[in-house]
């Protein structure tokens with residue numbers, strides 16, 4: 001596993017003369033835009049600005065969107081800056097430093113599995129002040145996928161069972177942990193939990209999942225642009 005997955009998450013400086021086709025420079029630029037877009041999303045869901053202001057900002061955002069021109073990636077295309085499976089995914093909605101949707105969660109190896117740290121904001125809200133249950137599921141699903149990669153068996157979720165013990169607080173450092181608990185041929189059993197960073201003993205959400213590694217023919221069909229498939 002590439003443990004530097006999210007080292008780009010906090011990068012905010014764009015080189016003055018980015019060297020094109022250098023992945024690290026591209027990733028820094030992607031992460032810088034992702035960072036600003038997440039700030040925009042956060043400001044958008046927290047603001048109490050007047051309708052006039054919202055209309056003015058809408059016009060500004062529309063003109064910015066028009067600047068993202070050029071070739072668009074095809075549906076199943078893997079970005080050149082990514083390392084799939086098992087490495088950097090710049091636009092992952094969970095870990096991607098370039099995603100306006102991602103917290104983004106930082107993944108590192110830990111205690112026989114993988115740990116993920118992040119803070120959920122107002123954009124991830126379910127009950128007022130707490131995280132959406134679907135966000136918890138998404139964090140755990142992704143991290144459990146990373147646990148499969150770390151165990152040497154990249155695999156896809158076929159079932160995910162969640163138990164919500166306590167609400168997950170917003171604006172609070174969180175820690176998720178996932179580990180493989182069993183492997184039977186292509187079937188991988190994985191467990192995961194979410195706690196706060198402050199209190200690892202109080203489980204907020206627990207998950208049990210079954211993941212299956214696609215056989216080579218299925219992998220080729222699902223991911224035609226994956227080198228080696």
Ligand SMILES: CCCCCCCCCCCCCC(=O)SCCNC(=O)CCNC(=O)[C@H](O)C(C)(C)COP(=O)(O)OP(=O)(O)OC[C@H]1O[C@@H](n2cnc3c(N)ncnc32)[C@H](O)[C@@H]1OP(=O)(O)O
Pocket residue numbers: 085141142145146154155156157158184185186187210211212213214215218219
């Ligand atoms: C190159 C590989 C890359 C993979 C990397 C992924 C990275 C993901 C990134 C992370 C993103 C985060 C994560 C995400 O978001 S992953 C996205 C959400 N998940 C999906 O989209 C997966 C959708 N499902 C499928 O495409 C297929 O089911 C796959 C391809 C996974 C397996 O299709 P296959 O045709 O092989 O199987 P099946 O579907 O007929 O049946 C499944 C059933 O069979 C059991 N079973 C099957 N085989 C074995 C076996 N050998 N030994 C023991 N048991 C086996 C299996 O447990 C299940 O049991 P049950 O239902 O009866 O209880």
